[in-house]
Structures are given as structure tokens and as C-alpha cells.
Amino acid sequence: MEEACSGFTRFDFCQILDATDNFSEKMIVGWGGFGKVYKGQLPGGLNVAIKRADEHTAMLEVNSELQLAKLQHANVIRLLGWCIHGKERILVYEFMQNGSLDRYLCARIKGPLLDWSKRLKIIKGLVEGLVYLHKHPMLSIVHRDLKPNNIILECDMTLNISDFGSAKTLSPDVTEEHTCRVVGTSGYIAPEYASRGVYSLKTDVFSFGILVLETISGRKNTILDKRGDTVGDLVRDAWCIWKDRIRLHELVDRSLGHGYDIAEVVMYAQVALLLLCAQEDPVDRPAMTDVAAMLSSESMSLPMEPKEPSALSEGGAGEDTYINRSSRTIDITITSSATVLTRVRFIIDPEV
Incomplete structure (x- = not known):
């Protein structure tokens, strides 16, 4: 050390x-x-x-x-x-005086302190930080545990990504890796990583999409205890609202009142849902460099409509579905929204 x-x-x-x-x-x-x-x-x-x-x-x-x-x-x-x-x-x-992002999201007192411009600054800072990590000259860095608790805010609300204890590096010629020890947080962990232990830069992209939705809405993304759920209730609700455009204001945190630009809400919601459009195939999620390009576009338009995640039509699943059936043993560490750490080991016989 x-x-x-x-x-x-x-x-x-x-x-x-x-x-x-x-x-x-x-x-x-x-x-x-x-x-x-x-x-x-x-x-x-x-x-x-x-x-x-x-x-x-x-x-x-x-x-x-x-x-x-x-x-x-x-x-x-x-x-x-x-x-x-x-x-x-x-x-x-x-030390960051304003603490972590989770202190502001879903908080009646601190939530209103995050006006729309501050929320956009947080999202853009997260994009820039992830582009830097993913496009590092020597090694691509996968954080693997992006969540509000690991987003630290300075006095001017400049964002800092923290807690790299679960991070992994990928060499330039490797797009993904496999692990038998999955470490992540319920509601933010990518489906392919949770179920098969496969992680890549797209693992962080999934978590980013969740963070965007939470920053817009001031709500937590909770995995529902129903069979097949891999994305959470916030994603499900956001998709339903997206399909009915006239209800898009319902996605925005009520503490903001009317202090936001609906065109920007459309754009950021579309980016978030686009990142979550194909749960089973992370290849369909854009790279963070593409996300940066989308958000910097003066026309504020995206090249395609988000697709409905198939998991939304299949119901939900609890944490017990995070099992790697292609391996005999997998260690799973999942932190719930109540910050309770659970470590579980499943021994699987593929012939049964």
C-alpha cells in the first residue's frame, strides 16, 4: 500500500x-x-x-x-x-461542504436548494467526469458503483465523483470483463452486471441514466419485488410519462415549481431513457462521449426515439434475481437504498 x-x-x-x-x-x-x-x-x-x-x-x-x-x-x-x-x-x-447528492434529492428542506440550473450543472459535471474516466489516455476506468452517495458537491455545486473502491480498469483492446464478485447498489446496478457479472463502460452509462432521472425528479429509483424487474419503478414511471408527452411535467421535482425549461426536461429525459432503452444488450446504450455530444448540441435534438425497455413489460424482480447462472459460484454485494450492505454467495449447479 x-x-x-x-x-x-x-x-x-x-x-x-x-x-x-x-x-x-x-x-x-x-x-x-x-x-x-x-x-x-x-x-x-x-x-x-x-x-x-x-x-x-x-x-x-x-x-x-x-x-x-x-x-x-x-x-x-x-x-x-x-x-x-x-x-x-x-x-x-x-472535504466538500455541501456533502453528497443524496442529501438533496428527495429532501423536503434541501431539495428546493437545487434549482433547475444547479441540477443541469450536476448532470453536465457527471458527464464530463465520466468522459474523462472512460477516455483516460492509459486505461478506461469503470466506476461500477455510481449513485447519489458517491456524488460529492462543492460550495458552488461543482460535482466530484468519489469512492473508487469498486472501480476497475479496462485496457484499450478490451471492451468488457467478467467477475464472480458483483458489487453494486440496488436501483443503480446495470442488469447485465447484476445477472451475469459482466461489466464494461456501459455499466456506468446505465447508472448515469438513473442518476439523470433522479436529479430531474427528486425521486429514488427502487427495484420492485416482482419477477423480472431489472430497472426500477422510477424508470417505469418515466417511460409511461414519456409516452404521453403532455404529462412530461409530472417527471419534474415538484419543489421546482415552474422554474425549469420544459424543452430541456424533454432533452434530458430522452437522453436518460435512451441510455436505458435495451436492458439486455448494453451495446445499444451510447458511449459517454456520445452523450456529451447530444447534450452540447445547439439544436437540442437526438438522433432517435428511446425504445421501451423490455423489462418494463415483464414485471419486476427483487435482489434475489441477481444470480449468474453461467457460473457455479458468484459473490454478490448489493447496498440497498437504506445503506444496508448485504453479501450473499450462491452455489449453482448448472445441471440442475
């Missing part, structure tokens, strides 16, 4: 204890598959976010986050330093 940390500040463990008031629960500002995140203050007065790996976090995940933390982009969180003390593995990041 120390080799991976080269180029970053090494903090003393006592500094970390002082900054977090001995890891006080009142200092916790977030948590995830990596561990808990604390707000801290260094001796010079600088506020920082301190990620403390829990005992179940694999060293591979820590090293993955460290390697990708070296990325430099306005929409990617910046690592400041690290600390190793016995079994303690700690990463120190710059």
Missing part, C-alpha cells in the same frame, strides 16, 4: 485521531462498501474527509482507490494523503 501512496502526504495516526475526535460517531458524514467517512479538521484549520476502511474491506479495494485517486480532473475527488497504523488503513480527501 505504501508504494501506491507515493506522491501523497503521509499522516500520523495521532493526527487522524485528533481530527476526528477519536473517530466520534458525531463526526461521521457517510459510509459505504469501503467503510465509514468522517469529517475532520487538520491543525492548520483545513477541513478534510477521512475514509476509514473497515475490517472486511479487501486490500485490493484500498489499493484500487489509491491508484485511481491519482487522477486529476475537476469532477473527480482529490486525494490529499493516507495513514497506515497497524490494521488501520485510512485515506484523507478534501
Whole structure:
């Protein structure tokens, strides 16, 4: 780990204890598959976010986050330093005063603070950040766990993509990879990744589409406990509203009142649904570079109409459908919207 940390500040463990008031629960500002995140203050007065790996976090995940933390982009969180003390593995990041996007979506008090222009800024920042990750000169980077909790906002609502513990890299000549350990969050995880462990750049594209719909609507995307559901209730509702254009205003967060441009709502909703148009075949989703081109088009028009996801006509399924039937064993880690982490291992006999 120390080799991976080269180029970053090494903090003393006592500094970390002082900054977090001995890891006080009142200092916790977030948590995830990596561990808990604390707000801290260094001796010079600088506020920082301190990620403390829990005992179940694999060293591979820590090293993955460290390697990708070296990325430099306005929409990617910046690592400041690290600390190793016995079994303690700690990463120190710059602190974003406005916290994560999930604090604003679906919140009666904070939701109205996100006016339409701020929501568009968040979506555009996410596009730019993902284009950078996907088109990195050396390796394409798949985040694999894009969700509101991992979108951190600065004071001016500039977006930062964070938490690269689940991220993977793809070499230029590889379009997709397979894993027997699926790590993701219910409501945001791409169907092909959840069911078969196949991930690619299009895995993030699916999650992006969900985030766009949530940012527009102020609603969470919930996977319904019905057989066959791979996309969630928000996608289902958005599609029904899309088919009846005169109801499109119903997709917009009510806290915005009439403070939005309906033409822009049409465009962003169409982009989101276009990304979700073919659940079984991620090839039909556009690349993030294509999404960027669509959103920067002065004509605000898209080359095609979104197709209805076939999963919408088949009902829904719960998390128990996330099984890889082509492998004998698959580990699945799915975080629910209530931030409860579930780890399950299925042993499958393909001959049964």
C-alpha cells in the first residue's frame, strides 16, 4: 500500500485521531462498501474527509482507490494523503461542504436548494467526469458503483465523483470483463452486471441514466419485488410519462415549481431513457462521449426515439434475481437504498 501512496502526504495516526475526535460517531458524514467517512479538521484549520476502511474491506479495494485517486480532473475527488497504523488503513480527501447528492434529492428542506440550473450543472459535471474516466489516455476506468452517495458537491455545486473502491480498469483492446464478485447498489446496478457479472463502460452509462432521472425528479429509483424487474419503478414511471408527452411535467421535482425549461426536461429525459432503452444488450446504450455530444448540441435534438425497455413489460424482480447462472459460484454485494450492505454467495449447479 505504501508504494501506491507515493506522491501523497503521509499522516500520523495521532493526527487522524485528533481530527476526528477519536473517530466520534458525531463526526461521521457517510459510509459505504469501503467503510465509514468522517469529517475532520487538520491543525492548520483545513477541513478534510477521512475514509476509514473497515475490517472486511479487501486490500485490493484500498489499493484500487489509491491508484485511481491519482487522477486529476475537476469532477473527480482529490486525494490529499493516507495513514497506515497497524490494521488501520485510512485515506484523507478534501472535504466538500455541501456533502453528497443524496442529501438533496428527495429532501423536503434541501431539495428546493437545487434549482433547475444547479441540477443541469450536476448532470453536465457527471458527464464530463465520466468522459474523462472512460477516455483516460492509459486505461478506461469503470466506476461500477455510481449513485447519489458517491456524488460529492462543492460550495458552488461543482460535482466530484468519489469512492473508487469498486472501480476497475479496462485496457484499450478490451471492451468488457467478467467477475464472480458483483458489487453494486440496488436501483443503480446495470442488469447485465447484476445477472451475469459482466461489466464494461456501459455499466456506468446505465447508472448515469438513473442518476439523470433522479436529479430531474427528486425521486429514488427502487427495484420492485416482482419477477423480472431489472430497472426500477422510477424508470417505469418515466417511460409511461414519456409516452404521453403532455404529462412530461409530472417527471419534474415538484419543489421546482415552474422554474425549469420544459424543452430541456424533454432533452434530458430522452437522453436518460435512451441510455436505458435495451436492458439486455448494453451495446445499444451510447458511449459517454456520445452523450456529451447530444447534450452540447445547439439544436437540442437526438438522433432517435428511446425504445421501451423490455423489462418494463415483464414485471419486476427483487435482489434475489441477481444470480449468474453461467457460473457455479458468484459473490454478490448489493447496498440497498437504506445503506444496508448485504453479501450473499450462491452455489449453482448448472445441471440442475
